[in-house]
Amino acid sequence: MLMSAEHVPVLAADLIAMLDPRPGETAVDATFGAGGHARLVAERLGPDGLLVAIDRDPSAQERFDRFAVEAPCRTRFVHAPFATALAELDAEGVRADVVYLDLGISSMQVDTPERGFSYTAEAPLDMRMDPGEGMSAADVLAEWDERRLVRVFREYGEERFARQIARAIVRERERRPLETTTQLVDVIVAAIPVPARFAGGHPAKRVFQALRIAVNDELCQIDEGLPHAWSLLAENGRFAGISFHSLEDRRVKRFLADLARGCICPPGLPICRCGHVPRAQLLARGGIVPGEDEQAANPRSRSARMRAALKLPTTEGAPV
Numbered sequence: 001m002l003m004s005a006e007h008v009p010v011l012a013a014d015l016i017a018m019l020d021p022r023p024g025e026t027a028v029d030a031t032f033g034a035g036g037h038a039r040l041v042a043e044r045l046g047p048d049g050l051l052v053a054i055d056r057d058p059s060a061q062e063r064f065d066r067f068a069v070e071a072p073c074r075t076r077f078v079h080a081p082f083a084t085a086l087a088e089l090d091a092e093g094v095r096a097d098v099v100y101l102d103l104g105i106s107s108m109q110v111d112t113p114e115r116g117f118s119y120t121a122e123a124p125l126d127m128r129m130d131p132g133e134g135m136s137a138a139d140v141l142a143e144w145d146e147r148r149l150v151r152v153f154r155e156y157g158e159e160r161f162a163r164q165i166a167r168a169i170v171r172e173r174e175r176r177p178l179e180t181t182t183q184l185v186d187v188i189v190a191a192i193p194v195p196a197r198f199a200g201g202h203p204a205k206r207v208f209q210a211l212r213i214a215v216n217d218e219l220c221q222i223d224e225g226l227p228h229a230w231s232l233l234a235e236n237g238r239f240a241g242i243s244f245h246s247l248e249d250r251r252v253k254r255f256l257a258d259l260a261r262g263c264i265c266p267p268g269l270p271i272c273r274c275g276h277v278p279r280a281q282l283l284a285r286g287g288i289v290p291g292e293d294e295q296a297a298n299p300r301s302r303s304a305r306m307r308a309a310l311k312l313p314t315t316e317g318a319p320v
Contacts, residue, residue: 008036008298008301009102010102010242010294010298010304011304011306012036014306015100015242015306016040016044018283018308019240021044021097022044022097023045023046024046024049025044026051026052026094027052027099027100028051028054028086028089028094028098028229029100030054030099030229031054031101031102032064033107034063034106034108037100038071039071041098042067042073042075046072049074050074051071052078052089053075053077053078055079056080056130056133057130060079061077063108081221082101082221083220083222083224086228086229089232094232097234097236097238099229099232099240100239100240101225101229101242103222103241103242104245104248105129105212109129115127116181118208119202119205119208120202121181122182123180124136124138125141125180125181125183127212127216128215128216129216134215135215138177138179140152140214141169141178141211145170146169147166149165149166149169150163152210152211153166153206156210156219157208157211161192161196164192165188165191165207169187172187185204188207189204219247219251222248222251223251234311235311235312235314236310236311237311238283238308238310239256239280239310239311240307241307241308242305243304243305243306244303244304253287253307256307259278259279259309260278260282260309261278262276262278278312279312280309280310280311281309281310282309283309284306287305288307289304
């Protein structure tokens with residue numbers, strides 16, 4: 001079996017069971033990472049199948065190259081944010097039987113201290129999934145005003161002390177630039193009331209999540225990428241999205257629920273006038289979460305939830 005020792009893919013067996021990749025099919029892995037899911041899918045596709053891998057992180061190219069050498073199917077790599085790459089594939093006319101996304105940050109990014117994603121190690125405040133693109137976390141903290149920081153911490157991190165933390169950051173940056181993870185952690189801890197500092201895990205966890213989401217525009221990526229992912233699917237194609245927090249999961253859930261909704265006419269009408277027909281069949285209502293054994297073996301899987309759907313054949317005149 002082609003399996004990487006450096007990464008444990010979350011909900012891997014469930015993803016294979018839901019998507020059921022078959023010999024000769026085309027699959028799109030929109031968030032390649034370390035290729036854990038891709039290896040399992042590739043084994044199912046066989047020599048006539050094609051796996052297209054997408055990742056915005058330049059370091060993923062090297063991991064993909066190693067994967068491609070031993071992959072039992074044809075392969076292709078696209079270096080771009082997944083919303084951009086999915087749009088490009090859609091414009092090319094690519095049609096996939098399987099599309100899946102493993103959202104959020106990858107284990108390799110967290111475990112590489114110099115990337116600045118972790119609040120437990122001294123590192124530059126970067127947090128960019130592609131270090132060559134866009135603003136770093138240090139840039140955001142230096143340039144965004146207090147009101148905007150409050151909104152980011154509150155909306156993306158669900159941080160109840162967002163205002164106190166943003167105010168403390170603005171005061172601190174007037175004294176010196178915030179350039180390292182430990183500098184930011186110190187400011188956050190000092191801004192939070194003592195009784196609340198460790199009531200819900202590490203006090204910097206929510207702010208680091210919020211900054212990472214803002215720096216990488218992650219929620220817009222999901223909103224823009226999901227329609228293209230669905231458009232890529234051929235009839236009877238299968239889609240799955242694995243989320244790690246409610247902001248991600250809510251978007252996947254609503255997107256698939258809208259596709260699966262049937263007639264929306266008032267119940268009193270004798271015949272349907274809206275013409276709305278389901279375009280998807282939900283494969284796991286409520287989503288699938290890791291079992292106790294997986295959570296024990298891989299604690300990072302605990303917050304994961306997978307939602308999956310089948311693309312139904314379209315009727316004439318119905319939207320796709």
